[in-house]
Amino acid sequence: MSTKGSLLALFALWLPAAGASAAPETRSEKRALELLKDSLEVPITPYEGEMRVVTRDGGTERSKELSVRFFPPASFRRVVVDPLGVPAWTIVSDGRTQWAFDHRRRTAWRSEPADPDFKLMDPEEEYRLMADNYSFRLAGTREVADRECTVVEVVSRDTGRLVQALAVDDEYGVVLERRTFGPDGQAASEQRFVRIDLPADAEGWDFSFKPPPGAKVVLEPRQADFLPAEDASEEAGTALLEPGWLPPGYVFESADLVPYRGLNLLHYRYTDGVDVLSLFQCPPDTRLAFGRPGPAPRRLTVAGKPARLALLSEGKLLEWGVGGRFVLLGRLGPEVLRKVAESLRE
Amino acid sequence: MSGRNGGCPLPEAWSAYVDRETAPGESLALRAHLESCPVCRLEVRAIQAGRKALRAAPVPAMPDDLRRTLEGMAARRYPAPPAASAAPWGLPAWVRFLLSPAVLAPAAASALLAALWLGRREPPRLELAAEPVELPMELVVSAHNRYALTLPLAPADELFSEPSAQLAGGSMEAGDVH
Numbered sequence: 001m002s003t004k005g006s007l008l009a010l011f012a013l014w015l016p017a018a019g020a021s022a023a024p025e026t027r028s029e030k031r032a033l034e035l036l037k038d039s040l041e042v043p044i045t046p047y048e049g050e051m052r053v054v055t056r057d058g059g060t061e062r063s064k065e066l067s068v069r070f071f072p073p074a075s076f077r078r079v080v081v082d083p084l085g086v087p088a089w090t091i092v093s094d095g096r097t098q099w100a101f102d103h104r105r106r107t108a109w110r111s112e113p114a115d116p117d118f119k120l121m122d123p124e125e126e127y128r129l130m131a132d133n134y135s136f137r138l139a140g141t142r143e144v145a146d147r148e149c150t151v152v153e154v155v156s157r158d159t160g161r162l163v164q165a166l167a168v169d170d171e172y173g174v175v176l177e178r179r180t181f182g183p184d185g186q187a188a189s190e191q192r193f194v195r196i197d198l199p200a201d202a203e204g205w206d207f208s209f210k211p212p213p214g215a216k217v218v219l220e221p222r223q224a225d226f227l228p229a230e231d232a233s234e235e236a237g238t239a240l241l242e243p244g245w246l247p248p249g250y251v252f253e254s255a256d257l258v259p260y261r262g263l264n265l266l267h268y269r270y271t272d273g274v275d276v277l278s279l280f281q282c283p284p285d286t287r288l289a290f291g292r293p294g295p296a297p298r299r300l301t302v303a304g305k306p307a308r309l310a311l312l313s314e315g316k317l318l319e320w321g322v323g324g325r326f327v328l329l330g331r332l333g334p335e336v337l338r339k340v341a342e343s344l345r346e
Numbered sequence: 347m348s349g350r351n352g353g354c355p356l357p358e359a360w361s362a363y364v365d366r367e368t369a370p371g372e373s374l375a376l377r378a379h380l381e382s383c384p385v386c387r388l389e390v391r392a393i394q395a396g397r398k399a400l401r402a403a404p405v406p407a408m409p410d411d412l413r414r415t416l417e418g419m420a421a422r423r424y425p426a427p428p429a430a431s432a433a434p435w436g437l438p439a440w441v442r443f444l445l446s447p448a449v450l451a452p453a454a455a456s457a458l459l460a461a462l463w464l465g466r467r468e469p470p471r472l473e474l475a476a477e478p479v480e481l482p483m484e485l486v487v488s489a490h491n492r493y494a495l496t497l498p499l500a501p502a503d504e505l506f507s508e509p510s511a512q513l514a515g516g517s518m519e520a521g522d523v524h
Binding site: 073074113114116117119123126127154256258260263267269273275276278282286287290291310312314317329 | 380391481485497
């Protein structure tokens with residue numbers, strides 16, 4: 001969250017230059033960009049409200065209700081309630097430490113959010129990448145949670161496809177509704193406030209968390225890092241891999257190690273400024289357990305070898321093994337993932 | 347934390363911040379300051395760019411004269427053992443070294459251990475190959491989500507997916523459960 005705020009000055013500096021370049025061509029697009037800039041700014045006012053979130057994993061639609069409190073710059077408390085209104089999860093952050101508590105399993109996880117200030121890609125590079133790959137347009141106004149909003153649409157320059165639509169509060173710039181769309185143009189998710197107090201009276205709000213007595217506490221051993229690919233592969237003791245082909249607009253940003261039971265997975269991250277394509281290089285003698293409810297993974301082949309494809313709300317997950325075990329995860333079509341997979345080389 | 351521009355932290359504080367050497371409370375204060383101060387944001391960017399350039403720079407080779415000086419110092423401080431220079435048995439020094447008890451005894455012990463290990467019925471590697479380690483899908487999803495959340499337009503799905511999918515894979519380390 002902090003980065004969004006810290007990027008704004010750079011974004012503002014870059015905006016006129018971008019206007020002069022090939023990116024935003026029209027006045028409407030510039031206005032849309034300015035509005036988007038406002039919406040990306042960390043809200044300077046506290047708010048609280050209730051949200052409804054709908055996600056679609058393949059053909060399965062799931063929805064959940066949340067109560068949300070936010071206090072600038074990065075403190076929040078979110079409580080996910082089950083259909084009976086009973087808290088299922090509580091997630092609390094003071095901006096540095098995040099706690100997630102599973103009420104049913106009475107288990108609390110403590111973690112540190114990844115700090116975007118340490119990304120290898122500079123903020124201005126990231127915004128330029130976003131504007132190179134996407135255009136922004138105003139799409140009228142609408143009311144969300146009894147507040148007037150302007151709708152900004154984010155459209156892929158490569159495919160002309162609508163990828164996100166954001167309803168931005170006219171007064172405070174808070175995004176009150178966000179809809180995302182899959183590669184097939186179908187709605188992939190929707191996040192909407194059904195009620196919001198903006199600004200809210202933050203008297204007595206508390207963003208600390210203490211696990212209840214008897215609860216199991218799981219500590220995260222390390223914070224996510226942003227490493228050059230060479231450093232990460234050296235640390236993992238594996239050969240450096242590079243896709244010979246990436247989808248249009250995607251570039252390598254950073255790599256990291258994901259520890260699990262004494263093993264290390266190597267995680268390469270590629271981005272087009274809005275979406276992420278993750279490539280995982282897993283240790284030999286491992287396999288991925290598809291544990292989520294929903295349709296069974298589809299079987300297909302990659303480079304003539306067996307592979308599995310799962311549809312998740314986060315995108316499509318492709319797992320295959322050719323002299324090792326690999327996983328690709330991103331909001332891209334199966335053929336695009338397969339093409340990336342088949343282009344891998346040491 | 348006093349400094350330029352009426353209250354901006356000193357450059358040393360930003361240097362420590364970039365190197366993640368600040369205390370938790372101090373980091374929070376610095377980050378909050380960063381949100382509102384474009385001057386300090388540029389300073390942090392400059393420090394980060396410096397670190398990045400430093401990391402990318404090739405490691406310079408040691409100058410020959412310095413290497414020779416260091417080798418000379420090492421030779422004076424740690425002279426070669428006398429056995430290596432004298433040859434009373436008529437054998438080269440390296441052969442005598444290999445035949446000495448100091449080398450032969452550990453070598454024999456190693457050979458015995460190796461024989462015992464190779465003689466076992468079921469080598470552990472084969473067991474591992476027969477039963478691959480299962481990686482939970484949430485492990486990769488969580489790593490993916492945590493990165494996706496750093497993007498300016500992070501989609502809602504990552505933000506509001508099951509919290510377990512937002513947690514690092516490392517949280518599933520059995521050793522970290524308390």
